[in-house]
Amino acid sequence: MxxxxxxxFYDLIRSRWSYVYFLFYLLLGFVLLFLNNDLSKAVITLMNIIIILVPLIGTIFGVMYFYNSREFTELLLAQPIKRTSIFLGQYFGVACSLSLSLILGLGIPFALYGLFESNAIFDFSLLLVTGTFLTLIFTAMAFNIAISNENKIMGFGYSVLLWLFMAVIYDGLFLMSLILFEEYPLDNFSLLATMFNPIDLSRTLILLKLDISALLGYTGAVFKKFFGTQLGLFISISMLCLWTLAPIFRLAWKAKRKDF
Amino acid sequence: MIQIQELHKRFSKNKVLIGVDLEIQNGGIYAILGPNGSGKTTLIKAILGMVLPNKGKIHLNQKDIKNQWKYRENIEYLPQIANFPGNLKVSELIKMIIDLRSKPSSSDELIQRFGLEPFLDKKLNTLSGGTKQKVNLVLTFMFDSPLIILDEPTTGLDPIALLTLKELIAQEKKKGKTFLITSHIMQFVEEVADEIVYLLEGQIYFKGTIEELQNLTHKTNFEHAIAALTAQNV
Known part of the structure; x- marks a missing residue:
């Protein structure tokens, strides 16, 4: 594997898109620091961008890579290599190169700005950890969609829908249900609802760490009240791990049963 | 030796292989022929474990290949469409396959034979179809494996490369290797094949030598004999 x-990984880090992605984050990091002039504020702005953008890029990149490397996959399938190794290898190749673009692209401007001397370093590292988790999760889901759909257009469609659902629609539905059922106790419901969406989960996780109650929102507040900051962090990180592992296992399972 | 018993494969509603029984002895060149969509590639891919049969067994040297992958160390496969990761250079791709197989290879000699030296530093997505096919051939022939499977090996090759290919096949055959070849170029098949396996609508319709086929169909021309074989069924 x-x-x-x-x-x-080598194939990807030499492709133009990895550089574009890397340069985008580099630029974003510098611009944010320049505009905000404050590390902590830049981290919050960055969070809002990362939480939407990382899943989108992970999904699109994952689907694109899977479809583009189909012939290469066939070449590998004829080699004495286990099927699961081929697909997991490719998956981690994509996920690692995307995560690296993210970590380096944002890390360099922040490091230059004096991140290591400031106390925002933990917040910032948590941001990068969450970004990496989101990359792993959404790339794995994209691979799942691509391996289950022969048709590229369908695969792209489903993955964009998945992103849209997780990033936008889910919150809308969540909010609507909160309004509709406001007479009922909704603590448990909203706790669960947060766990079922990795994007919401990441947002809660970062905001818990940053400890900005104004931005926590309803779910965050419930989360905090329920778990406290420490346990809350622990539970949301474990949920993110589960979110990462589940699609990876399905990918391995599906890879063993597919015809090429 | 390849033993295939009662092999069934369908893709959703489309039944591609319907109970294929086939035995292929070691040594010699077997041409798998048939009209488009008769299941040639599916049969080959089933032997390689790329397509998983719905029913039936495939044994390679008395070993069931189901859920196995190690046995592919002894098979070389030339896929129908040569398409490689575009960002890699030719030399890198060759190195990579050698690295993956961790076996001794004769890549340098083959590169020279197909005249690929000027392309070694070129990226794969800049190559023409024929050059890609040559790279594909180098990858297939550079290891010393007893079974070689070629799916449409002549696609896009110029006459010189085609000659080189035929020489290579003859040379490897002398070493006692087994070949499975699919092709639509009947002249090529007639020149190289020892035995014909004719697939029609997912079943083995004919298996035997070219002479046997000509006697059966009362045609002296191989191409016409194949056409007659297809027509007889209809």
Missing amino acids: FKILKYS
């Missing part, structure tokens, strides 16, 4: 990972 590591050989496949290595090659997918």
Whole structure:
């Protein structure tokens, strides 16, 4: 698996898109720091961008890579390599190169700005950790969609829908249900609802750490009240791990049963 | 030796292989022929474990290949469409496959034979179809494996490369290797094949030598004999 990972990774870090993605974050980091002049504020702005953008890029990149490397996959399938190694190798290749673009692209401007001397370093690292989680999760889901759909257009459609649902529609539905059922106790419901969406989960996680009650919103407040900051952090990170593992297992399962 | 018993494969409603029974002895060149969509590639891919049969068994040297992957160390496969990761250079792709197989290879000699030296530093997405096919051939022939499967090996090749390919096949055959070849170029098949396996509508319709086929169909021309074989069924 590591050989496949290595090659997918090299293939990707030399493609133009990885550079574009990297440069975008680099630019974003510098501009935010320049405009905000404050590390903590920049971290919050960044969070709002990362939480929407990272899933989108992960999804699109994942689907694109999977479809584009189909012939290469066939070449590998004829080699004495286990199927799961091929697909997991490719998946981690994509996910690692995307995460690297994110970490370096944002890390460099923040490091230059004096991140290591400031106390925003933990907030910032948590932001990068969440960004990496989101990359892993959404790339894995994109691979799942691509492996289940022969038709590229369908695959793209589903993955964009998935992103739209998780990033936008889910919150809308959530809010609507809160309004509709406001007479009922909704604590448990909203707790669960947050856990079922990795984007919401990441947002809560970062806001818990940043401890900005004004931005926590209803879910965040419930989360905090319910778990306290420490336990809340722990539970949301474990949920993110589950969110990462589930699609990876399904990918491995599906890879064993597919015809090429 | 390849033993295929009662192999069934369908893709959703489309039944591609309907009970294929086939035995292929070691050594010799077997041409798998048939009209478009008769299941040639599916049969080959089932042997490679890329397509998973709905029913039936495939044994390679008395070993069931189901859920196995190690056995592919002894198979070389030339896929129908040569398409590689575009960001890699030719030399990198070759190195990569050698690295993945961790086996000794004769890549340098083959690169020279197909005249690929000027392309070694070129990226794969800048190559023409024929050059890609040559790279594909180098990848297939550079290891010393007893079974070689070629799916449409002649696609896009110029006459010189085609000659080189035929020489290569003859040379490897002398070493006692087994070949499975699909092709629509009957002249090529006639030149290289020892035995014909004719697939029609997912079943083996004919298996035997070219002479046997000609006797059966009363045609002296191989191409016409194949056409007659298809027509007889209809």
